[in-house]
Amino acid sequence: MAGRRRVPPPTFALDRFTLANGLRVVLAPDRSAPAVSVVVSYDVGFRSEPEGRTGFAHLFEHLMFDGSVSLPRLEHVRLVESTGGSFNASTRPDCTIFVDTLPSNGLELALFLQADGMRGPRLDEEALRNQVAVVKEEIRGNVLNTPYGGFPWMQLPALLFDTFPNAHNGYGGFEHLEAATLEDAAEFFDRYYTPANATLAAVGDFELDDARRLVEQHFGGVAGRPPPARPSWSEPVPAGERRGVHRDAVATMPAVAIGYRVPDPSADTEAYLATAVACAILTDGESARLHRRLVRSDQTAYRVSGRVGMFETFDSRDPTFLQIVVHYDDPAALDDILSSIDDEIDRLANEVPASELHDTVVALTSDYLAALDGFPARASLLAVFEQQRGDAGCVSGIVAATARVAEEDVRAAVSSWLVPGRRAVLTVEPGGRRS
Amino acid sequence: MTALPPLPPPQAVDVPTTAERTLASGLRIIAAQRRGVARTELRVSLPIAHNGRSSDHAALTLLGRTLLSGTVRRSATEIADGLRGMGAQLTASSDMEQLRLSGGVLTRDLRPFLELAADVAGSPAFPDRNVTLERARTAQEVQMARRRPQVAGTAVLIGRLYGRHPYGRVLPDAAAVAGVRASTVRRLHARAVGARGGTVVVVGSGTARATLDAADEAFRSLPVPEGAGHFGPPTSAPAPGITVLDRPGAVQTVLLLGGPVAPLGHPDDAAVQVAAAVLGGHTSARLGANLRTRHGFAYFMECSIQRRRLASQVVIAAGVSTSVTARALVELRYELARLGTEPVPPAELEAARRHVCGRLSLAVQTRAGLANQLAGLDAAGLDAATLPRLATAVASTTAEDVLVAARRYFAPRRLVTVLVGDATVIRPALDGLDDVEVLTSV
Numbered sequence: 001m002a003g004r005r006r007v008p009p010p011t012f013a014l015d016r017f018t019l020a021n022g023l024r025v026v027l028a029p030d031r032s033a034p035a036v037s038v039v040v041s042y043d044v045g046f047r048s049e050p051e052g053r054t055g056f057a058h059l060f061e062h063l064m065f066d067g068s069v070s071l072p073r074l075e076h077v078r079l080v081e082s083t084g085g086s087f088n089a090s091t092r093p094d095c096t097i098f099v100d101t102l103p104s105n106g107l108e109l110a111l112f113l114q115a116d117g118m119r120g121p122r123l124d125e126e127a128l129r130n131q132v133a134v135v136k137e138e139i140r141g142n143v144l145n146t147p148y149g150g151f152p153w154m155q156l157p158a159l160l161f162d163t164f165p166n167a168h169n170g171y172g173g174f175e176h177l178e179a180a181t182l183e184d185a186a187e188f189f190d191r192y193y194t195p196a197n198a199t200l201a202a203v204g205d206f207e208l209d210d211a212r213r214l215v216e217q218h219f220g221g222v223a224g225r226p227p228p229a230r231p232s233w234s235e236p237v238p239a240g241e242r243r244g245v246h247r248d249a250v251a252t253m254p255a256v257a258i259g260y261r262v263p264d265p266s267a268d269t270e271a272y273l274a275t276a277v278a279c280a281i282l283t284d285g286e287s288a289r290l291h292r293r294l295v296r297s298d299q300t301a302y303r304v305s306g307r308v309g310m311f312e313t314f315d316s317r318d319p320t321f322l323q324i325v326v327h328y329d330d331p332a333a334l335d336d337i338l339s340s341i342d343d344e345i346d347r348l349a350n351e352v353p354a355s356e357l358h359d360t361v362v363a364l365t366s367d368y369l370a371a372l373d374g375f376p377a378r379a380s381l382l383a384v385f386e387q388q389r390g391d392a393g394c395v396s397g398i399v400a401a402t403a404r405v406a407e408e409d410v411r412a413a414v415s416s417w418l419v420p421g422r423r424a425v426l427t428v429e430p431g432g433r434r435s
Numbered sequence: 436m437t438a439l440p441p442l443p444p445p446q447a448v449d450v451p452t453t454a455e456r457t458l459a460s461g462l463r464i465i466a467a468q469r470r471g472v473a474r475t476e477l478r479v480s481l482p483i484a485h486n487g488r489s490s491d492h493a494a495l496t497l498l499g500r501t502l503l504s505g506t507v508r509r510s511a512t513e514i515a516d517g518l519r520g521m522g523a524q525l526t527a528s529s530d531m532e533q534l535r536l537s538g539g540v541l542t543r544d545l546r547p548f549l550e551l552a553a554d555v556a557g558s559p560a561f562p563d564r565n566v567t568l569e570r571a572r573t574a575q576e577v578q579m580a581r582r583r584p585q586v587a588g589t590a591v592l593i594g595r596l597y598g599r600h601p602y603g604r605v606l607p608d609a610a611a612v613a614g615v616r617a618s619t620v621r622r623l624h625a626r627a628v629g630a631r632g633g634t635v636v637v638v639g640s641g642t643a644r645a646t647l648d649a650a651d652e653a654f655r656s657l658p659v660p661e662g663a664g665h666f667g668p669p670t671s672a673p674a675p676g677i678t679v680l681d682r683p684g685a686v687q688t689v690l691l692l693g694g695p696v697a698p699l700g701h702p703d704d705a706a707v708q709v710a711a712a713v714l715g716g717h718t719s720a721r722l723g724a725n726l727r728t729r730h731g732f733a734y735f736m737e738c739s740i741q742r743r744r745l746a747s748q749v750v751i752a753a754g755v756s757t758s759v760t761a762r763a764l765v766e767l768r769y770e771l772a773r774l775g776t777e778p779v780p781p782a783e784l785e786a787a788r789r790h791v792c793g794r795l796s797l798a799v800q801t802r803a804g805l806a807n808q809l810a811g812l813d814a815a816g817l818d819a820a821t822l823p824r825l826a827t828a829v830a831s832t833t834a835e836d837v838l839v840a841a842r843r844y845f846a847p848r849r850l851v852t853v854l855v856g857d858a859t860v861i862r863p864a865l866d867g868l869d870d871v872e873v874l875t876s877v
Contacts, residue, residue, distance in 0.1 A: 007522065007541060010472050032470045033800040034449050066728075070439065074728050078719035082786040083443060084793015086717070103793050105443035112440050133731030140687040141735050141754035147582045218437050249684070252582055253575065286503070286515035295572070302572040329575060359520040366522025366541050369472045373801050432582055 007365045009399035010372060014382070014392050015208055019216065021224030022196025023118075026382045026392040027211050028203045030375070036204030037101045037375035038110035040118065041383035043199075044192035045094045046170035047233050052179070055135070055172015058091040059180055060188050062131040065089070065098065065113075067122030076113045083109070088376070091170065093310055094317045095384055101376045104205035108214050111202075115218040118195060123185050132177050139171050147250045152257030152323055152426055153310050159244040159424040160259040160321055163235050194225040201383035201392070203375045234319060237261045242424045251430040255327045256334060258341065259424040260417055262308055264318035266389050273402050274409035275417055276308045278348060279322050280360050281410070283307075287359075289344045294326060300337050303327040314398070315384055322418070334427065342420055349415040352407045365399055445789050448796045448826045450819045453809065454643035456651060460630035460659050465809055466647035467638045467819075469802045475545050475639030475646065476802045477525075478810040479536040479556060484627040487531050487601035487666035493611035494619045497566065498628070499529030500573055501620060502536075504565035507558045511565055514555065523548050527555070531601040532665065532744055534628050539803065542640045549637075549653035557657040559624060566617035574613040577606055584682060584689040585752060588855035591680050591874065592691045592750065595851040600669035602743055629660035634813045638806040668745040671695045673851045676870035677764075681858035688760040688856030690767060693750040696740060696844045699815040705828035706840035707740070711749060712787040713779050713837065714738050714770060714845065720787075721770050726753055732763045744814055749844065757857055761864035764854070768847040775841035778834040792826045 015027040049056040065087070067073040080087045085102035098117065100110040143149035154169040161167040200219065202211055238261070263271035282290045283306025294301040306324045309316050326337055372378045372395070386392040454466045483495065503525065504511045518525055518538075525538035525548075536556060540548035580586045590605040597603035635654055639646045673694050697703035714721050715738055718728075726733040736753035751771075755763040779787070799805040799822070812821050843849075854861065858873045865871050 005543075008473075030471070034446055035797055035800045074719055074724065077717075078786070079442065081717045081719045082789050084445075084790050084795070084797055086797075101797065103443065103446040103796055105446055108440045109443060112437060115437070130728065130731045134727055134734050137687070137732070137754065137756060138734035140756065145584055145685055145687040145689075145754070147579060221437065250582055252578065285519060286511070287519045292512075296568065299568065302575050327575075327579075355520075359516065362522040362541070363519045366474070366539075367524070369474055369522075369541070370524075370539055370803075373472050373474065373803070375800065 006403045007362055007399065009396040010369060012395060015212070016386065016392060019195065019220055021222055022194065022227065023219050023222070024199045024386055025215055026199065026201040026386050027208060028201070028378070028382060029206055029208055030203055031205050034104045034205050035101060035375055036104045036107045036110065036202060036206060037099060037379040038107070038114055039097060039099050039201045039376070039379040039383045040114045041095045041097045041199050041380070041387050042193055043094070043197045043230070043387055044096055045092050046168070047093050047165040048192060051164050052176060053184060054168050054176045055170065056180060056184065056188065057096060058170060058172065059131060059135050059177055060185060061089050061091045061096050062135055063123065063127060063185055064121050065117050066127045066131060068116045069119040069122065070116055073127055076117065079109060079113065092315045093170065095315060095387065097380055097383065099376050099380060107202065107206050107211065111214050111218045114200070115222055118193065118198065118219070118222050121189060123182050125182060128180065128182055128185065132180065135177060136174055143171065145250065147252065147432065148248060148255060148428065151246065151248065151255065151428060152259070152325060155246045156257050156259045156323060156424060156426050159242050159426050160238065160261065161235060161319070163233070165233050166235060166319060190225070191228050194227055195219065195222050196224060196227040199383045199387040201379040201386065203379040203382065233317070238422050238424065241421055244424070244426045245429050246426055247429045247431055249431040251428055252432040253327065253329055253430055254331050255325065255428040256337065257426045258324045259426070260322045261422065262320060262322050262417055265314070265316060265320060267318065269401060270409065271413055274405050274413035275322060276313055277357070277360055277364065277402065277405045278410050278414050278418065279306045279308050280364050281348060281352070281356060282344065283324055284360070284363065289348065290324070290341060293340050293344050294337060298336065298340055300333040300340070301326045301328040314381060317388055338425065345414060345418045349411050352410045354407065357407055357410065361402055361405065365402060368399065445792045445830065446796055448792070448799065448822045450799055450822050452643065453819050454647040456647060458630065458651065458655060460657060461632055462630035462654055462657055463634045463813070464647055464650045464654065465634065465636045465813060466643045466650060467805060467809065468641065468643045468646070469638055469805055470640055471802065473542045473640045474539055474802060475542045475637060475641070476539045476806040477536065477549070477552060478636040478806045479552065479633070480810060480814060481534045481556060481628050481630070481633035482665065483529065483532055483534060484660055484662035484664055485531065486664070489604065491623065492531065492604055493607040494615045494623055495529055495531055496607045497570055497573060497612065497615050498620050498624055499527040499534055501561055501566050501569045502527035502534070502555050502559050504569060505560040505562045506554045507560055508554060514551065517551055521548050525552060531604070545639065545641070545646070546649050546653070549650055553653045553657055561617050561620045561624070563617045566615070566620060570612055570615050574609040577609040577612060580606060584685065584855040588680055588689050588691045588853050589750070591678055592693045592851055592853045595674050595678060595853065596671055596693055596695070596748060597669045601666055602669050602746060625660070627660055627662040630657040631659050634810065636806050636810045636813065638802045638809070671746065673849060675848060676872060677852045677854060677865055677868070679858045679862060679865070679871060679873045680853060680855045681873055681875050682855055683857055685857045686757055687754050688757055688854050688861055690753045690755060690764055691750065691853040692767065692850040693748055694844060694850040696747050696749045698747045699742060699812065700817050700821060703840055703843065705825060705832050706836040707844055708791050709787050709829060709832045710774060710837045710840045710845060711738050711740055712790045713783060714774055717790070722753065722767065725766050725770060726755070726763060730766065732756065732759050742811060742815065757860055760854065760856055760861040761868065764868065771845050771847045771850070775838060775846050779837050784834055784837065788829050788832060791829045795822055795826055
């Protein structure tokens with residue numbers, strides 16, 4: 001059994017600067033493997049899309065690199081894939097992230113391609129219609145044709161939040177996607193895809209001086225525009241418990257997602273991390289309290305999972321939420337499951353044994369370090385930390401701050417936030433037949 | 436405004452020097468160093484000495500899933516808590532031919548982690564209560580997996596590909612899983628699972644030698660089973676025609692095509708990999724350019740080569756709208772046939788060769804990636820030096836090589852075709868294409 005030792009934070013050498021056009025840059029050389037990841041995160045996501053255009057931020061992510069100022073359709077991806085590398089993009093509530101990973105001698109190519117996209121997409125009707133069709137197919141495959149598709153990230157926010165930016169589903173409705181126009185796209189680009197609204201991060205096998213020169217060379221000439229004003233998305237915590245039902249035509253067994261609002265991830269990092277630790281104590285792995293209780297002891301459920309944040313712990317601004325998802329067999333077991341969860345949360349609010357807290361922090365930290373091992377994930381996190389917290393150095397600081405979470409912090413987080421009277425309970429009603 | 440930089444030249448595949456040792460028990464240990472964050476990755480593969488009898492399929496599936504539920508010395512809770520306290524992850528899985536453990540740990544706790552992993556691999560207790568609990572959970576997950584169109588379709592495809600051979604069975608029968616007795620799992624483990632012919636791969640932030648010694652110490656006393664022997668390789672004869680797995684009301688059809696290909700290390704392997712890259716699962720390759728960018732038929736598509744110990748297979752998959760199912764299948768078959776009839780133009784060939792070489796070099800970038808590659812190579816009886824050799828072979832693959840490999844392995848009539856979708860809607864247009872058989876369940 002390991003002793004009470006803290007996990008030392010990772011030490012990444014970071015070089016941070018801002019170009020004249022407002023682009024923030026984070027460079028993190030790592031010579032341990034001959035690869036490089038170049039990430040640009042734009043400070044725009046689901047929450048910024050206009051009413052009547054649900055799904056637009058994600059649709060625009062598809063358009064963004066389907067042809068740019070000096071490159072025809074598919075060329076960005078073709079060039080990157082010709083090196084063996086890969087191009088990925090992802091849209092979240094508060095950011096849209098574009099990730100190129102290449103062998104290390106592809107650094108300049110990746111910087112050129114990302115800069116070319118930042119100058120502007122090549123918007124034409126054919127690309128728009130094609131990407132609307134592709135996105136609809138993405139939704140059919142990931143949501144409509146698969147059990148528990150999109151559950152709970154697409155449906156839980158509508159129950160937990162009241163305002164359009166927070167409550168609507170980020171994949172969007174087909175009718176909204178089909179209504180999208182080139183004018184919408186041009187306006188969206190002009191407003192949100194300015195260098196001053198973006199953060200560039202590069203991680204991997206390069207010399208710092210070379211990278212600085214190449215960044216200046218390729219991004220320095222991208223015309224600056226003022227960044228958009230970012231509104232507050234804040235809204236009150238629910239005043240009572242909310243219940244909802246989601247009918248899933250292809251699922252065969254019920255499931256339930258329970259959502260609780262959590263502290264502001266950036267303004268109140270300590271309390272947010274205490275909530276993340278509480279979530280891990282309850283749901284992370286076979287040692288977790290809810291696994292022991294619901295799966296092993298009560299035997300009412302066969303799978304329990306949980307998370308702070310819609311997709312990841314560190315990719316959102318306030319307001320965000322903690323989710324617990326339980327898969328079970330007997331629809332009549334729901335009340336028992338909820339009352340056991342409340343019972344375990346009450347116990348946690350009263351006492352957190354030191355060894356359980358210590359071991360959970362070690363486990364969380366180790367998972368985090370494992371994720372950081374890959375250059376694309378590390379570059380994405382650096383870009384988002386720089387963007388949302390003004391400091392990419394949080395990538396190490398988070399480890400130290402997690403280690404400082406004390407028993408009373410966890411108890412306070414649990415009793416203030418994981419309260420039955422302020423939660424959303426969303427049940428899946430299965431419509432599929434069992435085979 | 437800056438100009439498009441030239442495409443960077445291919446880089447060598449950088450595989451660190453490994454340290455290797457075969458123990459008296461017949462267990463091989465392979466260790467390597469990858470600096471970076473202070474973690475170590477572990478992959479264990481132990482062969483199961485079994486004749487492939489289908490009645491043991493459910494029990495052999497449960498063996499891996501219940502491996503961490505207790506040992507002679509540790510309870511399930513002690514195992515889970517021990518792992519958490521070390522910041523370790525460890526999972527186990529099994530099929531008809533091997534038991535696998537996969538995980539990682541903060542390097543400072545490497546020794547206790549390896550000791551725990553060796554304990555669960557060598558001395559599992561399979562307590563009655565935990566096996567009973569786990570078999571019910573597994574049965575439910577099997578049922579849930581069958582509702583996923585790609586999983587259900589792959590089960591049909593692999594069944595068509597390997598017939599009655601053990602490789603032909605993907606998902607166990609849920610009812611059989613629910614009825615497995617703990618004593619059966621215990622008996623199978625004691626008789627068939629152990630050190631002989633197994634491999635432990637460890638890739639960590641410490642030196643290869645230190646990591647190797649730690650693994651040697653932990654796994655030295657892993658028992659040797661009394662059982663020996665194994666089922667032989669499959670004789671694959673793909674069935675022609677189209678199989679439709681009916682999914683009434685489905686808004687999307689999952690297309691799956693698959694067939695046997697040359698194994699790792701085979702003289703055809705480089706050309707197969709280049710041909711697969713031309714066809715491609717990645718966005719800019721032919722399937723993406725056709726089905727996604729030109730027609731907007733698909734978002735998701737892939738072309739992957741899957742390795743088993745005694746066979747390799749290519750599987751091509753795409754999700755397309757129900758209304759365009761037949762058109763998308765025609766486009767897919769056209770691309771397969773074109774690959775075997777028309778030489779790949781030089782620029783496209785060069786892009787595909789570079790894609791394969793670059794992907795090899797990126798695949799070993801992380802500790803986990805390197806560990807997976809070393810384990811995969813070892814399963815095929817190959818060592819780390821295979822990767823740079825493969826990169827050289829790929830770089831010299833010609834258009835003629837691709838043409839030959841495409842005719843041999845990718846011709847539409849050599850592949851099994853399975854569609855998972857709404858049969859009443861998609862069937863009429865398919866009838867003109869090929870013989871069609873409709874299944875109502877897996």
